[in-house]
Amino acid sequence: MPTLATALLQGLKDHGARELFGIPGDFVLPFFKIVEETAILPCFTLSHEPAVGFAADAAARYRSGIGVAVVTYGAGAFNVVNAVAGAYAERSPVVVVAGAPGARERASGLLLHHQARSVDTQFAVFREITCDQAVLDDPVTAPGEIARVLRSARERSLPVYIELPRDMVDVEVAPVPVLPPRAAEPDALAECAAEIVALLGRATSPVIVVDVEVRRYGIEAAVATLARRLGIPVVTTFMGRGLLQQAPDVLRGTYLGSAGDPAVTRLVEDADALLLLGVILCDTNFALSEKRFDWRHTVLAIDRSVRVGHHVYPDLPIEDLVAALLDRTEGDAAPKPRTLPPFEAYPRGLVADDRPLAPTDIATALNDLFDRHGPMPMASDIGDCLFTAMEIDNTALAAPGYYAGMGFGVPAGIGVAAATGTRPLILVGDGAFQMTGWELGNCRRYGLDPIVIVFNNASWEMLRVFQPESKFNDLSDWNFAAAAPSLGGHGERVSTRKELAAALEQAVARRGVFSLIEAMIPRGVTSRTLARFVSGLKSARDRQ
Numbered sequence: 001m002p003t004l005a006t007a008l009l010q011g012l013k014d015h016g017a018r019e020l021f022g023i024p025g026d027f028v029l030p031f032f033k034i035v036e037e038t039a040i041l042p043c044f045t046l047s048h049e050p051a052v053g054f055a056a057d058a059a060a061r062y063r064s065g066i067g068v069a070v071v072t073y074g075a076g077a078f079n080v081v082n083a084v085a086g087a088y089a090e091r092s093p094v095v096v097v098a099g100a101p102g103a104r105e106r107a108s109g110l111l112l113h114h115q116a117r118s119v120d121t122q123f124a125v126f127r128e129i130t131c132d133q134a135v136l137d138d139p140v141t142a143p144g145e146i147a148r149v150l151r152s153a154r155e156r157s158l159p160v161y162i163e164l165p166r167d168m169v170d171v172e173v174a175p176v177p178v179l180p181p182r183a184a185e186p187d188a189l190a191e192c193a194a195e196i197v198a199l200l201g202r203a204t205s206p207v208i209v210v211d212v213e214v215r216r217y218g219i220e221a222a223v224a225t226l227a228r229r230l231g232i233p234v235v236t237t238f239m240g241r242g243l244l245q246q247a248p249d250v251l252r253g254t255y256l257g258s259a260g261d262p263a264v265t266r267l268v269e270d271a272d273a274l275l276l277l278g279v280i281l282c283d284t285n286f287a288l289s290e291k292r293f294d295w296r297h298t299v300l301a302i303d304r305s306v307r308v309g310h311h312v313y314p315d316l317p318i319e320d321l322v323a324a325l326l327d328r329t330e331g332d333a334a335p336k337p338r339t340l341p342p343f344e345a346y347p348r349g350l351v352a353d354d355r356p357l358a359p360t361d362i363a364t365a366l367n368d369l370f371d372r373h374g375p376m377p378m379a380s381d382i383g384d385c386l387f388t389a390m391e392i393d394n395t396a397l398a399a400p401g402y403y404a405g406m407g408f409g410v411p412a413g414i415g416v417a418a419a420t421g422t423r424p425l426i427l428v429g430d431g432a433f434q435m436t437g438w439e440l441g442n443c444r445r446y447g448l449d450p451i452v453i454v455f456n457n458a459s460w461e462m463l464r465v466f467q468p469e470s471k472f473n474d475l476s477d478w479n480f481a482a483a484a485p486s487l488g489g490h491g492e493r494v495s496t497r498k499e500l501a502a503a504l505e506q507a508v509a510r511r512g513v514f515s516l517i518e519a520m521i522p523r524g525v526t527s528r529t530l531a532r533f534v535s536g537l538k539s540a541r542d543r544q
């Protein structure tokens with residue numbers, strides 16, 4: 001029989017995990033020992049637990065499966081809370097494996113190191129930011145508990161919490177089963193699909209809007225097929241940026257309300273039917289909408305339920321819904337020909353001159369680079385770098401576009417590189433780099449060589465655009481490029497468009513070490529998208 005540690009590792013692997021991210025501590029040292037000795041899953045240790053959470057989150061997003069964060073009790077686990085909260089908000093199935101005291105320690109009557117209010121405070125905190133939890137304190141129930149929790153993570157695409165008391169690691173248990181996924185009730189599914197096909201059939205200008213769950217459940221290609229078959233254009237939300245990059249024939253761009261491409265905004269806001277697939281109804285997706293949803297002609301599928309008009313079909317997985325819609329439209333007559341607006345244009349053709357850099361120049365230079373060398377998977381932090389990403393051609397992107405927690409970018413890029421073996425491009429502001437950019441120092445150990453663009457405006461610029469009078473937004477210049485060699489990478493500071501273009505070409509050619517390009521941007525110079533976003537928000541507030 002396996003031990004609990006090996007059964008858990010094998011169970012994680014059987015449920016789709018392909019690596020672990022973590023930082024050990026005495027409450028998980030025995031488990032980390034098994035991790036290292038068995039090599040059932042490769043383990044990437046990082047330097048600070050927020051980065052562990054962000055890396056596991058990004059790995060989950062890019063794989064459309066689970067990511068795993070392994071942390072010690074208390075000090076380690078509480079450090080990963082913000083990253084897990086962001087994963088919850090953005091529906092990313094991060095599995096938190098947290099160490100905990102053993103039975104004897106719990107009964108010692110002493111307050112334990114790393115303990116907060118009570119020995120169970122850690123469990124109480126994670127119950128708030130995960131969809132399912134298990135405490136593995138009984139060898140008989142542990143395998144079933146693990147199976148239940150891992151199925152929840154995959155079915156809900158939400159984080160889960162597994163508490164591993166350190167005296168249980170070597171206990172013999174049965175293997176962890178893989179429970180069958182819970183499919184939709186067939187009649188409800190058929191009724192729902194028929195209702196949606198009829199609603200779309202009555203529309204003359206329907207639109208499909210896609211967001212994170214379309215990636216989380218691996219149904220991008222199916223959605224693209226459905227859109228082609230029905231002749232319906234697709235747009236992504238801000239959060240869904242990067243989806244359906246393989247389907248440029250149906251994708252029309254990203255909906256940003258009054259901050260976005262006017263043709264895309266009109267397409268969505270003039271639609272007489274909306275099919276919202278996996279869409280998070282949050283402010284960063286819809287705060288700048290100039291029209292409210294007309295729920296009589298709107299369908300929303302998210303979190304295993306489907307709202308059609310003013311009624312809801314519960315417990316109906318989005319992947320089952322899309323499959324049923326495809327079944328019902330099999331062999332449909334040729335879709336109604338519709339003149340669609342051109343795909344939103346992204347800036348290209350950077351003039352490599354001595355003019356100072358603006359964020360849109362970075363987008364232009366990257367579009368040119370991707371045209372020459374092929375697109376790179378991207379990870380972005382929050383800040384103007386993420387608004388700039390809206391001007392970069394629609395390539396795969398992991399970014400905290402809704403939860404908006406800083407510090408995500410660099411660890412997420414490391415997670416993408418570790419999980420996919422690809423070379424990611426990381427976009428990060430100077431403020432966010434101050435938080436977690438130093439994790440680049442871990443690339444050397446793992447042979448990772450991301451390209452990192454630091455938007456250095458020596459400012460918390462996103463805050464300045466909302467509150468320009470505050471001096472606390474003025475950051476000093478940390479000269480990140482000069483620090484890169486000590487972290488094991490190559491650093492270069494660029495201030496002009498010519499220098500940027502050259503540095504990008506050299507970075508693409510440089511393999512085996514990370515390349516940090518520190519783009520110096522004059523304070524107060526923002527991307528076009530952020531400028532539109534801010535003016536859109538201000539006019540939306542004036543309208544209230």
Ligand SMILES: Cc1ncc(Cc2c([C@H](C)O)sc(CCOP(=O)(O)OP(=O)(O)O)c2C)c(N)n1
Pocket residue numbers: 382383384385404405406407428429430431432433455457459460461462463
């Ligand atoms: C963990 C964390 N702390 C604070 C914030 C608030 C915040 C922003 C959001 C509004 O909440 S944007 C921003 C400044 C970002 O600075 P930088 O990375 O240099 O990017 P840029 O200069 O492009 O703004 C902060 C501090 C946050 N989102 N996340």
Ligand SMILES: [Mg+2]
Pocket residue numbers: 383429430431455456457458459460461
């Ligand atoms: Mg900044």
